[in-house]
Amino acid sequence: MVGVEWISAINRHYGLEIKATKLYDYPTLLELTNYLAEILSKQEKVAAVVTKTQPKIERLVPQPQLTTTTSPQVNTSEIKQVLKQKLADALYVDPSEIVEDQKFIDLGLDSIVGVEWISAINRHYGLEIKATKLYDYPTLLELTNYLAEIL
Known part of the structure; x- marks a missing residue:
């Protein structure tokens, strides 16, 4: 669980999408650091190329006209009910026991059940x-x- 939280924090900090399973591929701090340095250096090279070529591309490619369209309204109440029911099913509790503003971990959700719940969602x-x-x-x-x- 701590590994997943740690990788999640690294991902947020660097804007990455590394899976927690990478900790098994890079089991020491030095190995993980080298892996991150490699990924980040590749991103910097790509960013440099994009920064240099973007003005040229904008001059060569006509910009599309943007049209505003209304997207269908998403019913957050319905989403909340679906999530609540699926969480209750995953935790084997009654949906009425799910407190909507309580942290998942405090409701009893661990990393394994969390993966199962997200899969159901x-x-x-x-x-x-x-x-x-x-x-x-x-x-x-x-x-x-x-x-x-996102829906």
Whole structure:
């Protein structure tokens, strides 16, 4: 669990999407540091190329006209109910026992059940959310708002 939290913090800090399983590939601090340095140096090279070529591309490629379209309204209440029911199922509790602003960890959600729950959410909505998002959005209300944004 701590490893997942640590990788999640690294990902947020550097804007990466490293999976927690990389800790098994790079089991020492030195190995992980070298791996991160390699990834970050590649990103810097790509960013430098993009920065240099972007003005040229903008001059050569006509910019599309933006049109405003209204996206269908997402029902956050419905999302919250689906999440609550699926969480209750994963924790083997009644949905009424789920406190919407209580942290998942305090509700009894561990990393293994979290992965199972996120898989159920992904199947329901046709998404590919990583279980580490539970650390970014640690309550039912926060996760509901996140899903409302991406749906």
